[in-house]
Amino acid sequence: MSQQDDKSAKIDANEDNSITERVIHNVFTDGISSGRADSNAEDEIPSSTQNVAGFNRRRFMKAFGSVGVTAVGASSLGLVGCSDDDDDSNANTSGVVSFDHGVASGDPLSDKVILWTRVTLQRAGSFQPVVKWVLGRDPQMRDIVKQGEVTTSAVKDYTVKVDVNGLQPNTIYYYQFVVGNTVSRIGKTKTLPVGNINQVKMAVFSCANYPAGFFHVYADAAKRNDLDVCIHLGDYIYEYARTITNAQGNTVPAYASADAASIDREVLPEQEIVKINEYRLRYAQYRSDPDLQDLHAALPMIAVWDDHEFANNAHIDGAENHQPATEGDWDERKVAAFTAYHEWMPIRTEIKSEIYRRFDFGNLLSLNMLDTRVVGRDVQLNYVNFIKVDSTGKRFIDAAAFKTATNNPERQMLGLKQNNWLVSQLQQSTATWQVLGQQVLMGRMAIPAPVILNLADPRLGLSITAYLALVDKSQTSPQTLTAQDIANLQEPPIPYNIDAWDGYGAARERVLSTVKSLNKNLVVLAGDSHNAWANNLTNDAGEAIGVEFATSSVSSPGFEVNVPNIPPATLQGVLLQLIPGLKYTNSSQRGYMVVTITPEACQSEWIFVSDILQRTYSSEVGRTLRVLAGQKAIDI
Secondary structure: OOOOOOOOOOOOEOOOOOEOOOOOOEOOOOOOOOOOOOOOHHHOOOOOOOOOOOOOHHHHOOOOOOOOEEEEOOEOOOOOOOOOOOOOOOOOOOOOEEOOOOEEEEOOOOOOEEEEEEOEEOOOOOOOOEEEEEEEOOOOOOOEEEEEEEEOOOOEOOEEEEEEOOOOOOOEEEEEEEEOOEEOOOEEEEOOOOOOOOOEEEEEEOOOOHHHOOOHHHHHHHOOOOOOEEEEOOOOOOOOOOEEEOOOOOEEEOOOOOOOOOOOOOOOOOOOOOOHHHHHHHHHHHHOOHHHHHHHHHOEEEEOOOOOOOOOOEEOOEEOOOOHHHHOOHHHHHHHHHHHHHHHOOOOOOOOOOOOEEEEEOOOEEEEEOOOOOOOOOOOOOHHHHEEEOOOOOEEEOHHHHHHHHOOOOOOOOOHHHHHHHHHHHHHOOOOEEEEEOOOOOOOOEEEHHHHHHHHOOOOOOOHHHHHHHHHHHHHOHHHOOHHHHHHHHOOEEEOEOOOHHHOHHHHHHHHHHHHHHOOEEEEEEOOOOOEEEEEEEOOOOOEEEEEEEOOOOOOOOHHHHOOOOOHHHHHHHHHHHOOOEEEEEOOOOEEEEEEEOOOEEEEEEEEEOOOOOOOOOEEEEEEEEEEOOOOOEOO
16 A cells, blocks of 8 residues: 555544544555555657568567477467468458557566567457467567467457566577568566676656556656666556445545546546456456557566555455455455456466566676565554543553564564565575565654654644654743643654564564674565665664665655645655655656666665646656665665
């Protein structure tokens, strides 16, 4: 969950000052209350689907003795179409099939990569098209090194995934698909390096909400020619409906959808997605976006899911945005969600429910991609359970009970199996840098309890501005402090988001303790929150362990929606003042990170786009920070 997601996190205080029980994991919400979730020329890639010079049917149908290919899964939107009755490679398929969702590659290793596409059928039938693929060293497809074919069908949603092996390390390849005489655009991919490596550069994304705005962030990264790979940390899609019914019984736009109709980005299907065909249709809509298609065609992607690929605030046994009484069994929904994910994403895993895996970039870095969402996570805590009333009738958060609960050693974020796997990967890797690609913030993001209480319900606690005024008063005229002022100042800080690692303190400590014991250079990549962050990571003893670079969102709204009355620059200054480990934040712009790793340092650039509601945009670097090898803290 991000701090803005659709379930209301407000505490309802009735006239009798009682609190309505409601699950609250994160005090920042969108304010909707309802029962539903709410280049060099030689490297240029032809983007059209026309046949390119040097690529013809005769060459494509040559013997496949050196193919080295494994066909891997795909699945069905329920569309059916044309038939290839005679296996004629020159069959006229014009107007019968197309590649409407582009091409993609992913999960590169030093000797293999996944290639992906989807065949769109233009008329009814029961055809199982034979999809031929070719991979070469040049964008004109003259120097072909691998080729083969695979059959897809409605059972696979007409998606195609091919695991091409026998490739050379650290090498750029180009690829294309064909059915009959219909060809796809050409994609570009790259294998991972081996041995001594001087630099790796990756783009990092999170939280792309189709109705919230245009995917300029993807477009900006796709235009670059200096990236090796892109990383997606989840919320690749969102599950919400177009509209919800609010507390007053009115139909209003769902989360982040207020502008969807005016920019022609209303979601398909119209309802919240629960079943397999609904998840597939939502992926199909997202993958129709030209900016996302350009990104996939330009770079291999390494991705993990977060909660919205399933349902908001998901955990191993359910989700805040899943109601079994009306939406069925949670396990069935999970299977539908991860089946569609594997069909539509260029990902390689042996077990569909387990997406944690490792990628080695020579001896420079090991990238461990994690699932902090559905494979092992216990249910989130609820702030409401820690709100107490003192003898005067004043409401407060029981910080001691809260700390005990968040540090319960039995509470899992990764689950025992994944945690043990991560420990073994960290032990085995001899790379200079250990990078964790995962969903939620690991940094300690605590702010004063009275502010948390006020953000949950404006009638309680102290606003940010009121608390800062109280701090100033304590420094300039402490003699004027009342007993209540002193009590407010003495209340401890509380994490603002217990859907993140802050709600799973013991689980976080297990990871950080392992890193400390192995003396690794740790960089954690995070998304989920829709805001940009840079944190120093410390263990419970306050020792420096590593750093966290967290990306803003592709299009989902940030704090500018949740805290609209405080100017972004003011809020950022407040957060930096209140959170000791926080070294940078941007709480109001959409963007991505470019992370550059060398033997000497790991650097993050936060890049922001100007406007996601206009079709044109500009981009700029908002901040650049780095950590030096051996330093374990941000170099400022």
